[in-house]
Structures are given as C-alpha cells and as structure tokens.
Amino acid sequence: MLQARRNGLPAYKRIQEVILKRIEKGELHAGDPVGSERELARAHRVSLMTARHALAGLERDGMVERRPGAGTFVAPPKIHFNKLMSYTEQMLGRGMAPCSKLLCAKMIEKEPEIAARLALAPNSRMVKIERVRQTQAEPFAVETCYLSADEFSDLISMSLATNSLFTVLLNRYGVNLGYADEQVDATGADKRMADLLAVPEGAPLLRIRQVIYSTTAKPTIYVLGLYRPERHTLFIRRYR
C-alpha cells in the first residue's frame, strides 16, 4: 500500500499527533489507556511496527507509559526539570505576569572575556542588554545578555520590554535556541546591584552565568544573572 503521507507527515508522526491532540483537548487524562498497538494499527490502517514506533516515540518523550502485558497509558503530567525556558515562559508557566525593566541596550566592544564565551574574536562588537526582572514592584533579578553585534545588530532598537528575547531571535532572525550550559555560584551584592535589587551591600546573591546555544550548537547568547535568593530558587533534577 505504501505510505500515503497525507500532510507530508510520516504515518507514525500522524498517529503521535492524534494522540497528543486528544491529551491536549482533555479527552485523555493521566492514566487513561491510549489504545493498544493493535488497535492503533487497525484504526490508522498501518502495520503493527508503525503503530509501535509511534508509541515508542511518545514514551521516549515522557508522554505515555508502556506496561508490558497491560497496555499503554497517558503519563502523569511532568514537572519540567532542567528545561531551557525564557523568563517569559517561566513566568507564564507559574501563572504570573512577566515584568521587566530595560536598563540599557547598547553596543560594546573590547570585552574579550565575554567575547570568548560566545566564541568570538577578542575585540568583537557585541550587543549588551541589561534588564531588571520583577514581580509587581519588587525587583528580584538583574539579567545581562550579550550577543554578537554582527548577527543581531538591530536588536537594540527592538521592543524588548514587551517581547521575549527568545521570540525575537526566532521570528526576526530565524535562530532556534537548543540548550544552555550554566555555571552557578554565589556572590555578594556590590553597590550598584544592592541598589537595583533593593538589598544591603554585600548581601548574598545567586549568580548564574549561562551560555545559550542554538540548535546548531552555536553559542548565541551569554547571560549573567544575579538573583535575590529569597525570591528565586533554582530547581534541578539530577539523574544517575
């Protein structure tokens, strides 16, 4: 019969999308059976192996659980550990309104240490964007982003107060972000930070240095974040 490939999609992906949509719509809840391999194969008129491939993929993504001899069931909603999310996404995920104040958006050069983090030549021009993150009127973080000026020159003129940097990068430049390496430690607030974050000078702050890579493994953004510990905790899950 050969794959019909309506939608241009492989059969196994079509099956996955049907199941995902049913979960999304609320037709299927955690613990509900999603249908056996044989059922799905019959319903979608594909072979067993193809239905199986579809379910195996969903299991790998943590969407379903397969229990030998029993069936395949919708997995309980996962807490997203170790996920790379923009500030906007993080806030919305917690049901809060993202709110930040732009401190500066300008060109810099001769910052060889920062350039090195982005794998650029030592004296490369870079865009620097500094923002205070806040909940209501209370500041809880200062985040400073650096990007290559060559690639993202007109970023400084964009409305980053209202748009997520991630979104701008994707829509304006077609850059998809893939993963990030973070370096976490603690430091004391200097005078300026103390002022911006409304804490005493020398107060302990959580410092996160983050290099965000595109899906093509190119270092794209360097972020230096300083967080008030009583207002921001980092959650990590480690696996054996």
Place this chain on the structure above:
Amino acid sequence: MLQARRNGLPAYKRIQEVILKRIEKGELHAGDPVGSERELARAHRVSLMTARHALAGLERDGMVERRPGAGTFVAPPKIHFNKLMSYTEQMLGRGMAPCSKLLCAKMIEKEPEIAARLALAPNSRMVKIERVRQTQAEPFAVETCYLSADEFSDLISMSLATNSLFTVLLNRYGVNLGYADEQVDATGADKRMADLLAVPEGAPLLRIRQVIYSTTAKPTIYVLGLYRPERHTLFIRRYR
C-alpha cells in the same frame, strides 16, 4: 528462524554490546563509522529492522550519531551533565583525592521539616551525618545528610570517613539511588559555618538542598550543602 537468544539477550542488545565493547576497548574512536544497518544485519544475521533498532537505542543513549545518507558514527565522548554522583565519584572523576572530615554522626528526632523532606512522620528518628569536604587542607563545603533511622540505624557506627555513603547504602542495605531533586540558592555564612569554612561571617555561600531518591522513587537522603563559591561551581545543562 526465530531469535536464537544466545546469552538470553535479545539480538538488538547483543549488537549494542558488541559495539559498546569495541568503543570501550579503543577499537572505535569518536567519529569512526560503526557500520551501516545493512552491514550489521549481515554480520549478526538479523533483519534490517533489528540492526536498526540496535543503532536507534545507541543513538538515544548518546553513544552514536546517525547522519542520513552518510552513516552511523561513534559520538564524541559526552561530558556528564546533570548526573547524580557521590562526592567520591565527583572527586575521582576530576582526578582528585576525595577528602572529608566527619563532624558528627548521631540520631536526631523532632525535626519535622527535615522529616517532611524524607516523607517521614514529623517526629521520626533520623540519622544525621555532618561532614566537611576539603581539598588538601582547605575546606570548601559542609554537607549534612539525613536518613531514616528505622532503615539505616547502624549507619552511625560505620566508617564513613573512608567509604562513600552511596557505596555503603548499596552494599550494606541494597539501596540503589536513582535521581535527586535539588534546590539551589545563596545564603550568608553564620558564625559556625564561617568558622568551619574559614570565611568571614556573612560571606556568600552557595546552598544546595538535595533530596535523593532511590530507583524505586522513595526519598532516601536529604542533604544540605553549603559551598564556598570561589572553590565550588555548579554546572548544569538545560535542554529546550
């Protein structure tokens, strides 16, 4: 022909093991082709789908990279991000000698907040183990572990100065640790910590609270760690 299942192993796992062993032995290096699906199928006398299944599994585990139209190649050795490792394992992995000083190992009770982290009744008895971690003579962390006294009562009499807690748990109690949830923030050193870590009072410290779960998802150890930031940085990789 039916699967012969010598070794009692499925064919695809046998194929995986053969490849993994060749990498381990140094016969195959990063970038080397591991053989095409068709080659492997012929060599192991299995069908294409089975050889394919073997390679797909290795790819999921990050051991090989598959490039359509080109072939399947040994993946570059991966840095172990977000891995749950004992202090001993971490030190050995960096080529350093693990060294720690036991401050106390005793029974406690009436610590409802800690008991709650381990999903125990509020007034449960627990084992408390407090250790200073150091490189040479320089202290860089204080780690305090809590475990259920019911299950691990004779832990206090064991030689934790020489043995990894992870190892003791596995060998003595048959407990296999699976994953951990960490909560990271910053705090200031109180008088006692300042003393133990040889820093000024109020100095910023990285604080990591960790609940370590067994492979059966049972909360087993609660660890409170305080780290000197200039001597200890946390590395995390986040994925999109």
Place this chain on the structure above:
DNA sequence: AAGTGGTCTAGACCACGGC
C-alpha cells in the same frame, strides 16, 4: 550511481498481566 538512514508492510512467536 552506490550506499546510507528513514519509513513501512504483513505477518510471527514470546513473556507477562489481569481476569
């Protein structure tokens, strides 16, 4: 053009779970 991975078929037997 030859070879590779990606998708797919239409069957098969096995071990295991729940009734």
Place this chain on the structure above:
DNA sequence: CCGTGGTCTAGACCACTTC
C-alpha cells in the same frame, strides 16, 4: 484465558549524501 507490549523477519520504496 486473551490481550498486551517486546522482539523479530524478509522484504520494499524514499530522500539524502558522497563520490
């Protein structure tokens, strides 16, 4: 017992990369 997922066969066509 019957249905489930887990493994496997012996073929096939497609899109792609490499030469």
